[in-house]
Amino acid sequence: MPRWYFEDFTPGFVLHGQGPTVTREDIIDFATKFDPQPFHLSDEAAKGTLFGALCASGWHTASMCMRMMCDAWLLDSASLGSPGVDNLRWLKPVFVGDTLRFTLTVLEQRPSRSRPDMGSVLGKQEVHNQKGEAVLEMTSWAMFRKRAADAQ
């Protein structure tokens, strides 16, 4: 049985996790596939922009946040997926050499009305860099099975 179930995500519950140090190759590889805007492909092109230097696509940062959550707890949970995200904000660029970490804080826990074996959890995710600057913030819903359902 997984470690984390719907019942565990009470409001105020907090989980932390560490990410990798972001490399130039990571940034360029993701951008080449999904977001080939010049400031995600080279330092030269980024110099004249608001970013100032090569930085990760915002979708890359969000995807790295997902991976950090998977590694820290989500793969050991009764996760049923997510219907969506509210208010995703890219607060600072993620540069080559940045080391990311995340914090998840549970905001709301809502049992399903139609499915007694599951429920939804609203969580606030924050990603910080090694300087303590917030680079990404979002609130998202996720669905989990109940422990009580698996235990039957």
Place this chain on the structure above:
Amino acid sequence: MPRWYFEDFTPGFVLHGQGPTVTREDIIDFATKFDPQPFHLSDEAAKGTLFGALCASGWHTASMCMRMMCDAWLLDSASLGSPGVDNLRWLKPVFVGDTLRFTLTVLEQRPSRSRPDMGSVLGKQEVHNQKGEAVLEMTSWAMFRKRAADAQ
């Protein structure tokens, strides 16, 4: 000079674009890197879930939407990046063999108060599959330079 500037994104303006057909390798490659939940890695693991078959990570679908926008118009625009996304919703799973297309509809156009050479645009993005089903919907802000600024 790029084709699309802040001035072009008047409320009601619509742009369309086509995406690729999603392969098993695409789905597994993205999931292995960023979202290794079992239902994004194999049909077998997905069978017992709400999805029923191997499906793309929601972050993969959002990233494919970004790529479709880049290919259709964004790389030929005076884009300055995006501060964030409101209300991202994953409405249906994206399966192997699905062919995606997107529609962008401009909702709001807001000149910057502090920077007369730029402005922000609120757009609604919808991604549909080949059956016409909406798989992703979001509204997001993007910043663009003004044509008037480049023309000086």
